[in-house]
Amino acid sequence: QVQLVESGGGLVQAGGSLRLSCAASRLTFRLYVGGWYRQAPGDERELVASITSGGSTNYADSVKGRFTISRDNAKNTVYLQMNSLKPEDTAVYYCRVTLQSNNYWGQGTQVTVSS
Numbered sequence: 001q002v003q004l005v006e007s008g009g010g011l012v013q014a015g016g017s018l019r020l021s022c023a024a025s026r027l028t029f030r031l032y033v034g035g036w037y038r039q040a041p042g043d044e045r046e047l048v049a050s051i052t053s054g055g056s057t058n059y060a061d062s063v064k065g066r067f068t069i070s071r072d073n074a075k076n077t078v079y080l081q082m083n084s085l086k087p088e089d090t091a092v093y094y095c096r097v098t099l100q101s102n103n104y105w106g107q108g109t110q111v112t113v114s115s
Helices: none
Strands: 003-007 010-013 018-025 033-039 046-051 057-059 067-072 077-082 091-099 102-105 109-114
Antiparallel strands (some): 033 046, 046 057, 091 109
């Protein structure tokens, strides 16, 4: 059974940084597109950033220049480095990996940015 285990969330002051990690198991991780999504209370889940198997990245406009997505295929892990955090970045962050019809989500990790 595929598992995605997220870590790195927490409480941080505005302007601070956090690094999220998502470790995958029981799949050929290097073939998958990796992504981070977030969902704030009352809002729909939205894409934050994604990275293809070849390393191409895509970002939501709201995080460009502040967040960086990366992957380490040797560790089966996708990362999200979040800098210059703002209160509006507060949300539950979810990791997702996809390959054609295969689609897996992590359990989510809370990120809270205080003003």
